[in-house]
Amino acid sequence: MHDLAAALAAAWELVVSGDPTLVGIISLSLGVSLTAVVLASALGLPLGAALAVLRFPGRNAGIVVVNALMGLPPVVAGLFVYVLLSRSGPLGNLGLLFTPGAMVIAQTVLVTPIVAAIARQVVEDLWREYGELYLVDGVGRVRTVCSLLWLGRFGLLTAVLAGLGRAVAEVGAILIVGGNIAGITRTMTTAIALETSRGDLALALGLGAILLTLVLAVNAAAHFAGGTARRAAT
Amino acid sequence: MRRAVRGFVAGCLLLWASATSFAAQPVFITVASTTSTEQSGLFRHLLPAFSKTTGIEVRVVAVGTGQALKIGERGDCDVVFVHDTQAELAFVEQGFGIDRHEVMYNDFVLVGPASDPAHLDGGKDIVAALRKIASAKAPFVARGDDSGTSKAEIRLWKEAGIDPKAAGGGWYRDTGSGMGPTLNTAAAMDGYTLSDRGTWLSFKNKQNLKIIVEGDRRLFNQYGVMLVNPAKHPHVKEDLGRQFIDWLISPEGQRAIADYRINGESLFFPDAKSSQS
Numbered sequence: 001m002h003d004l005a006a007a008l009a010a011a012w013e014l015v016v017s018g019d020p021t022l023v024g025i026i027s028l029s030l031g032v033s034l035t036a037v038v039l040a041s042a043l044g045l046p047l048g049a050a051l052a053v054l055r056f057p058g059r060n061a062g063i064v065v066v067n068a069l070m071g072l073p074p075v076v077a078g079l080f081v082y083v084l085l086s087r088s089g090p091l092g093n094l095g096l097l098f099t100p101g102a103m104v105i106a107q108t109v110l111v112t113p114i115v116a117a118i119a120r121q122v123v124e125d126l127w128r129e130y131g132e133l134y135l136v137d138g139v140g141r142v143r144t145v146c147s148l149l150w151l152g153r154f155g156l157l158t159a160v161l162a163g164l165g166r167a168v169a170e171v172g173a174i175l176i177v178g179g180n181i182a183g184i185t186r187t188m189t190t191a192i193a194l195e196t197s198r199g200d201l202a203l204a205l206g207l208g209a210i211l212l213t214l215v216l217a218v219n220a221a222a223h224f225a226g227g228t229a230r231r232a233a234t
Numbered sequence: 235m236r237r238a239v240r241g242f243v244a245g246c247l248l249l250w251a252s253a254t255s256f257a258a259q260p261v262f263i264t265v266a267s268t269t270s271t272e273q274s275g276l277f278r279h280l281l282p283a284f285s286k287t288t289g290i291e292v293r294v295v296a297v298g299t300g301q302a303l304k305i306g307e308r309g310d311c312d313v314v315f316v317h318d319t320q321a322e323l324a325f326v327e328q329g330f331g332i333d334r335h336e337v338m339y340n341d342f343v344l345v346g347p348a349s350d351p352a353h354l355d356g357g358k359d360i361v362a363a364l365r366k367i368a369s370a371k372a373p374f375v376a377r378g379d380d381s382g383t384s385k386a387e388i389r390l391w392k393e394a395g396i397d398p399k400a401a402g403g404g405w406y407r408d409t410g411s412g413m414g415p416t417l418n419t420a421a422a423m424d425g426y427t428l429s430d431r432g433t434w435l436s437f438k439n440k441q442n443l444k445i446i447v448e449g450d451r452r453l454f455n456q457y458g459v460m461l462v463n464p465a466k467h468p469h470v471k472e473d474l475g476r477q478f479i480d481w482l483i484s485p486e487g488q489r490a491i492a493d494y495r496i497n498g499e500s501l502f503f504p505d506a507k508s509s510q511s
Contacts, residue, residue, distance in 0.1 A: 086310050089308075095469070098295060098311075180295070181293045198436065199438040
């Protein structure tokens, strides 16, 4: 119990002092994860909808692969991106390794399958319900996909939030491609890992409490924004 | 459809904005170094002084010595600053690094539970202590991560004539993790472990652990710095990297290293020679 009290005290102290390092770490964490989620949504939502609506050879294999990649271990995703971006790798001359850009790429790789898999389920349910109408009206496929995505936007919010949850919580991938460099690539989760390894458990737990609060705030905002929009739509 | 196009354009703009903001970078070098230098707080003390005189920002990726050398080998950093003389010499020998200099040393300490279940009763002889731990089958927590500390520990077991992994009995526990996590594990299971003094002094979760054996000449721990070979990796910032190395071994850099203390205790002792080693 003493440890938890010390953790909350450490968190409180960090927050009220407005520690500039903490502010930098938090904004980097949110910046990297939100950018990754936007990119992953731009890729994953159309991909999921296409898998739900279109019929093409290899579609079932595609669905299985996307579902399986939801379980992609972050360390593996990180290692994959590391090998790509390393100076000795194919994209080495971009010089992106150990920068926030590399962390965005790694998290996009992690989050896209989650967004795509949930989006496919949401859109497939809608397709089953309204598909015939689109077929009777002779609506083109691209328009069908876009229209179904818009129709399912409230359900798809869950897909995006699940992706965001994965992105802000993971440490394995960004530790490898970011290098946990102080002031450059140190995020909330890598800072927590670092403080744990320095044996400062109170500070580590305190940072964890702040991270949880932030995630809670983002989810609450999305929930209420979604609720307001839904009421406006009906 | 128009909405989709608008969304796409907005996405592209956002991507472009984020890409350019990440691309705008000041003058910096990337240094692959060890957890012992980072977690002991040495870099937080040292780097601001260097950046102030030269205007060069130093970005430290802190990993085990083995991984740091690997990062250098792949050309993903400009300078390597580690502590495993044999591996460093091999690194230079294979042409991955040039301009190796010895910078400073500290020492390893054997830490263990205050109850001292293997009855080492202090003393200086690290090899005798390891033999006693093995015969008592007292828990020993090993790094096992190809770090400088791990390699030093393995060398000491060899000197004691014991193969702890083959010994059986489950008392030798390989964590495959950094110094801090290994110390956390040792604290939790009342085990012995070998730590560099810097990490030990700055470690905060000591619980029942204390130093059991120290001061043996065989516990000496030398740190070396070298430039990643620009002939192998042309993008290496040769000039900036050399400035960093030259500063570390200059009287000013050496003084800054000696000045770093925790509770009045020095963590690292500068020992750079003016000639290249």
